[in-house]
Amino acid sequence: MRADRLLQILLLLQNRGRLTAPQLAAELEVSVRTVYRDVEALAASGVPVVADRGPSGGYRLLDGYRTRLTGLTGEEAESLSLAGMPSAAAELGLGSDLAAARLKLQAALPAELSARVLRVQERFHLDAPAWFRDAEPVPHLALVAAAVWEGRRLRVHYRSWRGEARRELDPLGLVLKGGIWYLVAAAGGEVRTYRVSRLLGAEALDEAAERPAGFDLAAHWAESARRLESARYRAEARLRLTPRGTMLLPLQFGAVGARALAAAGPPDREGRVEVTLPVESTALAVTDLLRLGTEAEVLGPPELRAALAATVTALAARYGPTG
Structure with a gap:
């Protein structure tokens, strides 16, 4: 929506200082012409946007101006759990929410802390997938993630080394390991792990998923990994x-x-x-x-x-x- 984009331009200028129209267009994934129109709309609404001419020019906010429009939406707040993994957030359909949430958080920080956050972003990057392996296609990941979040039962068509199977699952959580997504779900009274890329089909049902009392996803994954390694090396x-x-x-x-x-x-x-x-x-x-x-x-x-x-x-x- 255009209102969201105008707010993003405002926060980008507040957080990073002077930015050119091409830089803003690249950040927002829009055309330079769209940026020109949006900046004009911001100025018309009373935001003091200054356009500096020349080779080192660009757009900036009038010195001392800071917006307080930094409230997070529900989706943006949820996306912050993936702040260190932008590629994972994008696969889950939360890429734009994460970008907006990070801008709003940075805008709410004092200038000194904001500069430190920007320095960390410039100097550290997490790339989760392993070397020399293309990312697996996971066409059903967003649907599975929604079912996990909403606590809805899943009907899936799954391919394993034994062959193809159809079953209903109670989704308990998603795990990203070495660039590969895994679904942890209950089926037939047992908690099992399914590789999301091997889902040939998935449908979220209206039934609520049953979640074992006290289930801890991180603890379950750690114990499963330990058992797998001990069983693997015989x-x-x-x-x-x-x-x-x-x-x-x-x-x-x-x-x-x-x-x-x-x-x-x-x-x-x-x-x-x-x-x-x-x-x-x-x-x-x-x-x-x-x-x-x-x-x-x-x-x-x-x-x-x-x-x-x-x-x-x-x-x-x-x-x-x-x-």
């Missing part, structure tokens, strides 16, 4: 690493590799160390350990060593000299 691999291998291990295996290194003993005369690395299974460990190349030697268990030797032998036969 075996161990004993490795001897070269100095370069010790650098590669945490890069290839993340926190699990870093913990294995931290628990390792001192290096031998050649700088090699022995580590015990948790692995999911023999088959998966063979694939993962091949990434370390000759910088790691598998000492055990015997079945993993034999499986790796068989794989390397097969690769050598395939890529060895012919004829």
Whole structure:
């Protein structure tokens, strides 16, 4: 709405000082011509907007002028919980609300504190998604988020590794982990986790969702993550690493590799160390350990060593000299 945009221009000028028409247009995602019209409307309503000419010119408010129109709407107040994650707010449909809320909060601060907030925004940025992975399409995220907030039951069409299924869920919360959205919901008397990108369809029902008494989303997620990790790593691999291998291990295996290194003993005369690395299974460990190349030697268990030797032998036969 134009009234909201006029207020945003006013707050931008109050918070940041002089801004050019192209800068305002970029902030508001409108044309420069629209900015010209909006600034004229502000001036006509009595707001002392000053237009400075020249290469370093732009629009600014008359010195000493400050607006008190900083009240937050309900949507803007809700969006503040995602203030450190603008991309997540945008995916939930709260991007514009978050931008407006931040402007209003900054306008309400004393000049010194406002300058400190702006400095933090200029120098720190949170980018939640992992490297080298495109963002997953989540076409049903906004509907799911609304059902979570309003406490309404969901009917979903879901695709898992077992196949496709249709079921009704009592949504309990949304979690953003590594750039991936997960829905925590009750189904059949159990609390389960669903990857939102795997929803093929979703419909919010008129029925109220049943929420377990005292349910704590953060505590449930922490416990689920702990159980998942303990169930995931069912075996161990004993490795001897070269100095370069010790650098590669945490890069290839993340926190699990870093913990294995931290628990390792001192290096031998050649700088090699022995580590015990948790692995999911023999088959998966063979694939993962091949990434370390000759910088790691598998000492055990015997079945993993034999499986790796068989794989390397097969690769050598395939890529060895012919004829």
